[in-house]
Amino acid sequence: TTHYLFIVVVAVSSTLLTINAGDYIFYTDWAWTSFVVFSISQSTMLVVGAIYYMLFTGVPGTATYYATIMTIYTWVAKGAWFALGYPYDFITVPVWIPSAMLLDLSYWATRRNKHAAILIGGTLVGLSLPLFNMINLLTIRDPLEMAFKYPRPTLPPYMTPIEPQVGKFYNSPVALGAGAGAVLSVPIAALGAKLNTW
Numbered sequence: 001t002t003h004y005l006f007i008v009v010v011a012v013s014s015t016l017l018t019i020n021a022g023d024y025i026f027y028t029d030w031a032w033t034s035f036v037v038f039s040i041s042q043s044t045m046l047v048v049g050a051i052y053y054m055l056f057t058g059v060p061g062t063a064t065y066y067a068t069i070m071t072i073y074t075w076v077a078k079g080a081w082f083a084l085g086y087p088y089d090f091i092t093v094p095v096w097i098p099s100a101m102l103l104d105l106s107y108w109a110t111r112r113n114k115h116a117a118i119l120i121g122g123t124l125v126g127l128s129l130p131l132f133n134m135i136n137l138l139t140i141r142d143p144l145e146m147a148f149k150y151p152r153p154t155l156p157p158y159m160t161p162i163e164p165q166v167g168k169f170y171n172s173p174v175a176l177g178a179g180a181g182a183v184l185s186v187p188i189a190a191l192g193a194k195l196n197t198w
Contacts, residue, residue, distance in 0.1 A: 044185050064100045074091075086150055
């Protein structure tokens with residue numbers, strides 16, 4: 001009973017940690033503006049939470065379970081906004097599960113070596129999460145049209161949609177998100193694992 005209770009507590013706590021690490025959901029009205037912030041915060045927190053979780057349970061697959069909980073939570077939020085009269089595309093549910101599966105795979109393939117999971121899995125998450133979510137965002141309707149047609153009542157001024165700069169690689173959300181996510185995932189996950197051993 002204690003073991004299962006611990007799993008529930010860690011899953012819920014990790015989900016809240018990830019949500020508060022940055023914008024955990026893609027509101028269409030500023031999806032592209034928040035992409036880099038999302039990529040950095042979510043790739044690092046997914047790795048930190050999943051590594052912390054896996055080291056306690058020792059079971060490959062817990063990262064995917066962790067990502068599934070966040071996905072369900074986000075779908076509930078999407079449903080709530082939809083019930084308030086906003087269009088279906090107003091919220092895009094982020095893609096965490098494939099990146100978490102890569103983390104679980106690296107943990108399993110390296111025979112549950114926590115250092116390999118951090119280095120290999122962290123890098124895979126940092127590189128894949130921005131890519132999966134960029135593809136995800138390409139499937140929604142025009143963000144600027146949605147932004148001005150369905151403004152959020154709580155939208156702060158600094159999140160006001162602006163016309164994106166196109167054709168500049170250094171200003172590319174994919175380049176910034178993938179690079180920053182991959183670089184930051186590993187050391188932060190390592191710090192989380194170190195704290196776990198104390």
